[in-house]
Amino acid sequence: MADKQKIRFKVNGAWREVETRPDRILLDLLREELCLTGTKKGCGEGECGACTVIMNGRTVLSCLIPALKADGAEIMTIEGLGEEGRLHPLQQAFLEEGAVQCGYCTPGMLLSAKALLDENPEPSVEEVKRAISGNLCRCTGYTKIIRAVRAAAETLREDLDPGQPTRRKR
């Protein structure tokens, strides 16, 4: 049995230090050692997007990332998206638009959407579809998800520039 190796990385804003076997996968480390079970395992082979987290500002499939690759990295999981008692505009929009059904794809979907809005504050429908093209959903048909992402984008733009007139649906 090989020695454990130490990882030090920032998860949801807090530095964490974990000792783990060298062949540990990031997804399992997050879910088990760190008890952050919000990130889901849909296939374990990088084909569904349920395990999506944001690593150093970009979405990655945590089921394919060796934990040691994340040493020194900054990770956001679903647990880090909102704040205590306050939903992120994306979460609020998903709730308002009815974009959650069984919820299993939702954490990964939200993080793909977050990464999109961090880079592109005014995405078109096609751009949203492309950003979530690596997140499979079997329940919703994506329609309300796309609407929710664009609604959240609008909210975030308003937050930055409250002077602009709002065009909120419903």
Next chain:
Amino acid sequence: MSKESCDVVGRSVFRVDGLDKLTGKACYAGDIAFPRMLHLKLLRSDRPHAKILGIQTGEAETHPGVVAVFTCRDIPGTNQIGRDKPDQTVLCVDKVRFIGDPVAMVAAETPEAAEEAAALIRVEYEDLPGIFSPEEALMPGAAKIHPHGNILMEQTLLRGDPDQGLKDAEVVITNTYRTQMVEHAYLEPEAGVASFAEGKMTVWMPSKYSHYDQRELADAIGLPREKVRVVNTTIGGCFGDKTSLSPGYYAALAALKTRRPAKMVYSREESFIATRKRHPFIIQYTTGATRDGRILVAKVEIVADTGAYCASGPTVLVKSLIHAAGPYEISNVSMKVTFVYTNNPVGGSMRGLGVPQVAFAHESQIDILAEKLGMDPFDIRLKNGFRPGSVTATGQQLGDSVNLVETMTTVRAEMARIGTPPSTASKKYGWGVGAMFYGIGAGGRSNPGGARLEVDDAGAFTLFVGIGDVGQGSSTALVQIAAEVLNCRVEEIRVVAGDTDCCPDSGVTAASRVTYIVGRSVQIAAQRLKGQLQEAAASIIGLAPGNLQLDNGFFLCPEDPLRRVSVPQAVAKLKEKEIPLSAEGVFDPEFIALDPKTGQGEPMATYAFATQAALVAVDVESGEVEVLSIVACHDVGKAINPDCVTGQIEGGVSMGLGFSLTEEILLEEGRIRNPRFSQYFMPTALDMPETVSLIADAPEATGPFGAKGVGEPALLPTTPAIINAIHAATGIRVKELPATPERLWRLLHS
């Protein structure tokens, strides 16, 4: 049923489970861990049909980390499972019948150790001839998959005089349609965790019917049912599966034997290989009509590949029989539906229960008829389509809640508004339409729903129902129904779902029955509890209960609103009078069972109706089809939560899209060649068309606030609409699903 406007019902309130799902707090079975928990791995058959001569578990037992190894000898109770026919085993005894049949199980300290040890189990097989199609299975002298032969079940339907109908018909068309094996492919892989303490087994699992799994599981592990508790975890998609033989059973087996908590999670590959599939159908369909488009006769013969075991084959068979003639008044109908065993993966319940397959056939037939007669596809459907009071192929006269016509006219208008792009030499555009009807509830048998509502000292309500929300929004809809009756906010009602210790048996989450049947049960329970509280309040105020209204937590008399009693005060009164602080509701829709020969009867109490249209662009050189637009209109009776309803429609459309164009389980001699998401092509966000989802109202008198259902109707018209659109665009008629580019290319070039 009161027609006054509703405060809560009919509004798109936020889902009651939304917050937890959005923040990562929702607990799915795979998220559960206990100290000292064992990890389980099944060894499954790697061949489709074989006798088991012996199983050597010695090497596995001594592998580091292994705590126990199980074979059929280690099943304390009954090893046979299956609701209609217990022909399937928890662990195989003398035979394996499909690749994936479970043979042995390892319990170990880590998932890796369990997997390594499972690979060390040696099974000695004697191969038997494999049967991979119904045709092979029906040949004289074919190997018997089960002792009683290879036909699982056959049923017929006869209405009127079909032979005379054929003579009278001026146009007769006959076509054969084939549909493929399809996988549920929910994002959450099956999982279950069990813990045995103080003589009681608790199993946490996603289940579409906790009480059924509790009974079957208890029988399998040899415990009395009251010593087994099934707790429904958050369900990550179900679509008809996540029931019966599932990881929870095996976890309970291991927990009982080892006295340690145990957990099993299927790998995605295992989920593809081992779980039930949609039955592939071969449908031979003859339709006869008059020259002015009145359908006189339909003759349908269906042969379905039911795979290795019975599972819910009979349910799918009966549903197919009930719906195969489509939502059309046809006086002369004959049907024969035969479900045949093969050594292919097991056919089970998947969203639509045989009706996606028959809808593809009946909607193709009527489209072909329309073309032959020079009729508009809507006109021929309107001419024959069901209206209130129409009689179905099973001889049932429909009630008032029949709004097929509005779904058609709405879709037609929306199509005209969207328009059709002009075709070019290589890209052809066209619209196609599909219509459907779907009975709500199990067909032709009792399927009661149950609910219990409790109130506490503080006036807070708790709703107990036996079925968990599979993602479709049932918990939310049921709470809305209760809140409407109790005139309170949704937030004031807590839901406890799917816990066999405290929830009543509500029946199964299937057949689109939950809103209608369980919802009605909830409504009844809420009305009863409200009645009890109202009487208590009346006795405090000194008025007759009929003079009081419940208004935001207070019973009061409208003429003198200051004389009011709060719900907690009424509760205190009930306690004083020793009246229970709870009420139950049960609703079992009326039915008349189908006659075994003629299929005549009244199998469901109410039906949903829908029309969808699809705009496609077909690249006639490559065979590629792009669906640009879907318009859907569904008669759901009354939408309890419109966003949940349109969400179901949109999800159904994506499933129908996959069924029509891209999804297929590829089998070679019983082996699934594409058991992964990267090779099983369900739609991604980039593949999904613009979808317009509309709701038509047609209140069902026996439903809660007029509601019926939408879960399965959501996908039924999509595939026919797309296939008919391909025909409209290119003149090509696809009769075999999926309509892959290569299939279309062959048809276009032949």
Next chain:
Amino acid sequence: MNWAAYQKPKNVDEALALLVQAAGRGRVIAGGTDLILQLRQRERTADLLVDITGIGDLTGIREKDGWILIGAAATHAEVANSPLIRREARALAEGCAHVGAPQIRNVATLMGNVISAQPAADGAIPLTALEAEIRVVSQTGERWISMEEAYLGVGRSAIDASGEIATDIRFRKLENDAQTKFFRISKRRALALPVLNGAVSFLPDPTSRRIRRARIALGPVAAKPFRARRTEAYLESGEISPGFLEEAARIAGEEADPRTSLMRGSAPYRKDMIRLFLARTMRAMLMAG
């Protein structure tokens, strides 16, 4: 254990030293999106993984002395979004933009796409049409190998990831008149391997109606990325006319000679798709140019 140790060296020399120390039991890992699965499924084994994505020298995408250079740690997303690549080698940007899904593109490297040696490679196919070369270093020295030389067979790279490190990809910066284009058909619009992909590089002759240089790469039609050399020769041999391009496309279908495959389709269909999509691609390029 799927691997026993994981190191992330700071420079190439350190990486090589680690590999030498592991005496053949080590392996280079970049993005790892292919390798991790192969290791888990025991298609490959390794005791030590040497992660090269932290090496600064390997991260650049730049132009130098008439060459475009892409470091081994450059991801598909970085290549697809690079203004330099979009301007100078459009087909490569397009190919990289089509790999898998955004999450894969963010991690998987273009070099990894080459070393995985899969015939259906959206990054490697344009590189083949661009006649790219790979720089391989080991403790004994360095060499440049062509894309053809890089592939030994399906899943077998000429680069020995247990002892060598591929550090750079380079290809000649194309002339101003040159054009490249990528095409792809797949079973759905994301998370799917190509049923057919291809990259075309044309240098038209501005004075005549001829093509001075044609390079065509196709996949997955053979064990390696396929150069349609007969088609290229034909295209360079005559004057452009509608029938001329059609004939070239037809030759490509014959030349590639794909077999019937369960996942990709029958041989006649695949041949016809090569003909069809190559013809469309070439027509689009020449109409635009």
